Amino acid sequence: MLLSEVLDALAPLDGARIVDGTFGAGGYSRALLKEGARVIGIDRDPTVAPFVDALTREFPGRFAFVAGPFSELDALAGERQVDGVVLDIGVSSMQLDQAERGFSFMRSGPLDMRMGREGETAADLVNTLSETDLGNLIFAFGEERASRRIAKAIVAARETAPITDTLELAQLIEKTVGRKPGAPHPATRTFQGLRIAVNGEFDQLVGALFAAERILPEGGRLAVVTFHSLEDRIVKRFFDQTKTAAPRSRHLPYSAPVEACWAPVRKAVRAGSAELGRNPRARSATLRSGVRTSIAARPEQAAGLGVPGFRRGAA
Template sequence: MVAEVTELLADRRVVLDLTVGAGGHAEALLQAGVGRVIGLDRDPEALRAASERLARFGARFVPVRARFSRPPVAGPVDGVLYDLGVSSMQLERPERGFSYRLPGPLDMRMGPEGPSAMELVNEAPEDELARIIAQYGEEPRARRVAAAIVRARSRGPIRTTEELARIVAGALGARRGGPHPARRTFQALRIAVNRELEELAESLPRAVALLAPGGRLVVIAYHSLEDRIVKRFLLGEPALRVLTRKPRRPSTEERTRNPRARSAKLRAAEKLAEAA
């Protein structure tokens, strides 16, 4: 949703991109006249890619490696952007272990720190696995999946995405033409490994505190769990005026060009002058 982001944040003096990834939104913003983009990401590979892509902008792009829940940035800034979830770059790298379609180590970490999905899958109690899969993956048959994982790991550690996808598919079965049966389980584990919802809930108030009066907060979410947190926060934050009564959705053209964008919802708000 580059066009929508650019429309909301173009010509701002300083924009804080809290999920810079490979730098696609940052590039569009710099081209649209934003004076400086500070790009945060916890993934060092993403920051390297963004820095290479944006090298021609010189000091107008500032890469920072950090979690967005604790941005080491002194405000005020004129815009804050979140493009939540896993990036295409991460999904398409088998060694990162995010995809149920690509064989690789069962990692799923967005940064190099912390326990991996392999540790979670092999060490968490069955009830905890079921809770994670039900809560973060919204998988109605979470207990069946958790039980299958525990049975499989009793025979030996589950080490790869391919193994886990096969275990989940065996537990749930597959419908011809339907989504992969492991889709929700992989989403749940990724969210748990990276504490994505906790990070988001911690980050949003800090983002508002960094905004100058008239500064804008723009958030793109890809599933209902993220979007629910964002919606409730924007509606309940007295320092903000909501700009999107209903979330903006990708155009038909963008959904055709980029199927991963089909579930995206963009919400935006502006900081009130009296909240300064």
Template sequence: MTRRAEAGPELQESDARHVPVLLAEVLEALAPQPGGLYLDGTFGAGGYAAAILNAAPDIRLLALDRDPTAIAGGADLVAAMGGRLTLAQACFGELAEEAARFRMIPLDGVVLDIGVSSMQIDEAERGFSFRFDGPLDMRMGREGQSAADLVNTAEEGVLANIFYHYGEERRSRAVARAIIEARRKGRIETTKQLAELVAGIVWAEPGGAHPATRVFQALRIAVNDELGELVRALHAAEAVLRPGGRLVVVTFHSLEDRIVKQFMTARSGRAPAGSRHAPAVAMDEPTFKLVTRGPVTPSEAEMRQNSRARSAKLRAAERTQAPARAAEPGLIALAEVPDPQPRRRP
């Protein structure tokens, strides 16, 4: 476990706008060292950032967030840390460029908390949640195509594939058809409109999540290219970590975890031993060695205290001496929605 600084400014959990998930486990896996250079690719409310900086008095941290509201909200922590914390508005897929811009290469560690933040969900005007009636927006960076734009312009096959691939919604085609019919009468502009439409198509399970949960998740991922950003961030971390540096990733649904697992498995694999019947196959030298064997999940106590932690999984790996490899085509394919396939005639 990491040690805390004997003195210096600290952000207490009660001061944060949300409780960081798996915080102790993240620190244990990251193992921040005195004098180290670290990068937090998803600053949010600063929970991980503050804990990393408080682990030793001379650690320096570059923290990224695509949301300008999060960057503005971190001003007090920047001031409190006396030059040890730098905030930059950027996607975590751009972490290599940002680390180079601030002369933070090679890094001793990278941590990523994937997904939407509690603050974004709780702000009705951001349009991430159907708990509030607000504009159907969902843009983390407040730029580009909104969820309303996507819902009101995409073809039926595109919408169906987004809901199925990113949301794992079994009734994706029926929901897409209903959206096409509804928007012929007028644009779908609010979270309430979409949630009620989906609830009329998808059956609610007793004690289960709201019927629109998977559709909202899928739209958010598509609008923000979240899986594409994750794939780019994993490859970027490989390029900027020093030998012995650690990559720690916390995910919140199966698609994210699958990408992280496949990346770390592929990058840590070794060639199988050969024999006279099956000669050894040449493989690239592993660029990572696994720190965690399988995912680390929250304790029962944490899940009781913080409902957001229920689906969290942590995976970590340590950089080796081997040179960084080219991007994994299979991971890129996992992050992309397949092109719509024409329907077969009966």
């Protein structure tokens, strides 16, 4: 998604060393390699291995892959010098299309949703969280207005038997809130919320942004493509934070600008009509990018980035 815009944001690429923190099927990495860059791919999903093998064969000596979470991309890149970082946040079409991964509410599969292999599955959350926690999760991470009704229906249904199948959950939600013609499937937001919780997606995103800030030298570029407004808000505030002027004081003739870790490359970019025609899922995709200044990296801080809050056991 937004591939040519990403290449523009990271340019010049010939000879540049780029970390592709969301390798996926290797679409971005391949395009970067074709432009003459050296690429370190990172992904936490072990099923990307065949795409890694293909690029390793095709671009010997210019492509390396490290498995792991992108929140640790600075550590995963090791001692290598890096000129640019790209992140294409979200679930890959490959993950969505494989019913056995449990991301899709259109196909029957185990209610899993883990991008990697560790940690709790969506079924664990659905079958163990309290009704209040489930409702809060679906509201905070899925922005679902019917979150309380859905949580109540889930808790009632699991009293008979645990909910373990994606279609079973999708049908339960449809039965609970109904389905409007032409509207997105009523399970869309609940599935999004569960996926974000299972994969710790907001913490991962915040971690990756600050890791990029630490690893990139002055002049280094960061390009981030997000898929929905909750993620975009985090990236926007991360870049904006240090660009905004300090609060005005009426005792001073002007407010001193805050020293910024990032200068803008260009304004936020959204998918154009040609791309939307090919891929309707790109409708909320947004690219933001920045160039690293000489100002020292900030300590990692989620406060002020507008990260949606959900904590288990909170009232």
